[in-house]
C-alpha cells in the first residue's frame with residue numbers, strides 16, 4: 001500500500017469489480033476508472049474483438065500500458081480486468097500506487113453470475129467451470145500478493161455487497177490515513 005489516494009479493485013472475472021466500482025467511487029468521493037473500458041475507448045474496439053484481432057498477448061500489452069497511465073492519477077477507484085495481475089509489472093504498479101482490494105469469488109459463484117454472458121472471450125467455451133478453476137489456481141496467489149484487503153463477495157447478494165465492502169473499508173481507509 002502507499003499514500004496515493006487510490007482504491008484498486010482486483011479479483012477474478014465475475015467477482016464484482018465493475019459492479020462495485022461505482023458505489024465505492026460515489027461513497028469515497030473518488031473518480032471511477034475502468035481498465036477494460038479505457039482500453040476499449042482507446043482502441044474503439046470491444047475486449048472480445050481485440051482478443052480476436054490481436055490475440056491475448058496484444059490485449060495484455062494494451063492493458064499494461066493503460067494500467068500504468070491510469071495510475072498516474074490520484075483520487076481514483078480503478079476497476080481492473082481479471083487478468084491484469086498476471087504481469088508482474090502491473091502488480092508492482094498496483095502495490096505502489098494504491099490500496100488494493102481483492103474481491104473474492106469461487107469458480108462456482110463466478111459460473112452462476114456469468115451464466116449467459118458472452119462478453120468474456122476467455123469464457124467463450126463449453127468447459128467454463130474447468131477454465132475458471134484453472135484460472136483460479138494461477139491467479140488467486142497473485143491477487144493475494146497485491147491485496148491490502150481481501151473481501152469475500154460470496155457472503156453477500158449483489159444488492160448489498162457494496163454496503164458490506166464500504167463497511168469493511170471505512171475503518172482501514174481511515175486508520176491508514178489514506179484520505180487527504
Ligand SMILES: Nc1ncnc2c1ncn2[C@@H]1O[C@H](COP(=O)(O)OP(=O)(O)OP(=O)(O)O)[C@@H](O)[C@H]1O
Pocket residue numbers: 011012013014015016017018019020036080081082083113114120153154155156157158159161
Ligand atoms: N455478491 C456480489 N458481489 C458483486 N457482484 C455480484 C454479487 N452477486 C452477483 N453479482 C453479479 O455478478 C456479475 C458480474 O460482476 P462484474 O461484471 O462486476 O464482474 P467483474 O469482476 O467486473 O468481472 P471481469 O473481470 O470479467 O470484468 C454482475 O452482474 C453482478 O451484479
Ligand SMILES: O=C(O)C1=C[C@@H](O)[C@@H](O)[C@H](O)C1
Pocket residue numbers: 012013036047080081082083084119120121122
Ligand atoms: O480474466 C481475464 O483475463 C479477463 C477479464 C476481463 O476483465 C477482460 O480484461 C478480459 O476479458 C480478460
Ligand SMILES: [Mg+2]
Pocket residue numbers: 017018019036080081
Ligand atoms: Mg469487469
